Amino acid sequence: MQLKAPEHQVAGHIAKDGKPGPLVDDKGRFFKPLQGDSRGEIEVKFYESFSSNTEVPEHIRRYFPVYHGTQAVEGSDEAAMIVLENLLADYSKPSVMDVKMGTRTWYPEASEEYIQKCLRKDTGTTTVSAGFRISGFEVYDHKESSFWKPERKLLRRLDVDGARLTLRKFVSSNSFSDIGSKPDSAFASSVYSGSHGILTQLLELKTWFESQTLYHFNSCSILMVYENESILKGNDGDDARPKVKLVDFAHVLDGNGVIDHNFLGGLCSFINFIRDILQSPDESAES
Numbered sequence: 559m560q561l562k563a564p565e566h567q568v569a570g571h572i573a574k575d576g577k578p579g580p581l582v583d584d585k586g587r588f589f590k591p592l593q594g595d596s597r598g599e600i601e602v603k604f605y606e607s608f609s610s611n612t613e614v615p616e617h618i619r620r621y622f623p624v625y626h627g628t629q630a631v632e633g634s635d636e637a638a639m640i641v642l643e644n645l646l647a648d649y650s651k652p653s654v655m656d657v658k659m660g661t662r663t664w665y666p667e668a669s670e671e672y673i674q675k676c677l678r679k680d681t682g683t684t685t686v687s688a689g690f691r692i693s694g695f696e697v698y699d700h701k702e703s704s705f706w707k708p709e710r711k712l713l714r715r716l717d718v719d720g721a722r723l724t725l726r727k728f729v730s731s732n733s734f735s736d737i738g739s740k741p742d743s744a745f746a747s748s749v750y751s752g753s754h755g756i757l758t759q760l761l762e763l764k765t766w767f768e769s770q771t772l773y774h775f776n777s778c779s780i781l782m783v784y785e786n787e788s789i790l791k792g793n794d795g796d797d798a799r800p801k802v803k804l805v806d807f808a809h810v811l812d813g814n815g816v817i818d819h820n821f822l823g824g825l826c827s828f829i830n831f832i833r834d835i836l837q838s839p840d841e842s843a844e845s
């Protein structure tokens with residue numbers, strides 16, 4: 559089995575200091591190392607429970623990566639990995655964004671030390687103010703014909719206006735190296751709107767979150783992806799194949815019959831940000 563580091567990972571842990579990072583194969587699978595302490599265990603428990611939970615509607619399942627169990631992976635010190643569907647396997651020039659949802663990333667059951675660390679990040683980012691934060695993104699820069707990925711510390715400094723602007727940049731044809739240019743939102747309608755667009759998918763998820771009490775998705779992210787290949791061929795984004803998926807279940811807890819207000823609140827706010835862009839795609843924003 560030929561494994562390599564994913565080309566377009568935008569957030570999360572990477573191979574460092576002897577610790578393994580995620581890997582992908584050429585058969586459409588994504589291998590995520592089981593994280594230490596209880597995180598790996600919690601994520602596996604979630605996938606096992608979710609995969610067999612008959613209360614989860616089929617149309618909601620498609621918003622989650624397919625789970626293929628766990629496996630000790632050769633060439634990675636036999637590290638135990640969670641084997642998932644590689645969400646980017648069918649994309650050749652993807653633009654990708656990871657948005658961590660919720661007005662808080664901590665939860666009462668966590669240690670005091672962990673809560674304090676989360677609180678510092680939550681108050682210092684748009685988590686508290688907007689109900690989500692952009693954890694990572696990479697866009698295909700049409701002018702430069704290359705991928706552009708900002709540094710993580712830059713993203714951590716984004717305020718609400720910065721997040722708004724970044725969501726415009728994600729669907730713009732401007733070059734990122736051209737600092738002065740205002741994002742043109744050229745692909746906003748192909749990516750964010752339409753019956754298969756990001757907004758429709760987010761609204762479908764929201765409807766489920768308004769009643770689901772099975773799980774609480776603490777610190778979980780929405781991964782948004784679209785394909786630039788067809789746009790490059792001049793097809794005007796007809797085949798952008800925008801996709802919404804949930805990732806990172808290392809802190810998911812049982813819902814115990816209670817609605818996940820933290821995730822739902824963040825999702826409602828995020829939907830409003832996307833709606834605003836669609837309602838005024840030409841609005842000149844500061845860059």
Ligand SMILES: O=P(O)(O)O[C@@H]1[C@@H](OP(=O)(O)O)[C@H](OP(=O)(O)O)[C@H](O)[C@H](OP(=O)(O)O)[C@H]1OP(=O)(O)O
Nearest residue numbers: 569570571597656658679693694710777779806808
């Ligand atoms: O270690 P840090 O400070 O980079 O924090 C990680 C987060 O990076 P961020 O600061 O949000 O960009 C990181 O966030 P992303 O996945 O990058 O969005 C995770 O929250 C990670 O925790 P876990 O894998 O969910 O248990 C976080 O790791 P832990 O703090 O939980 O070890």
Ligand SMILES: Nc1ncnc2c1ncn2[C@@H]1O[C@H](COP(=O)(O)OP(=O)(O)O)[C@@H](O)[C@H]1O
Nearest residue numbers: 567568569570571588623642643644645656806
């Ligand atoms: N199933 C997947 N397919 C493709 N890429 C993925 C998949 N899951 C995660 N990723 C990539 O890895 C990043 C980190 O994933 P995540 O599960 O949040 O890891 P961590 O627990 O280390 O934070 C995501 O932002 C995304 O870029």
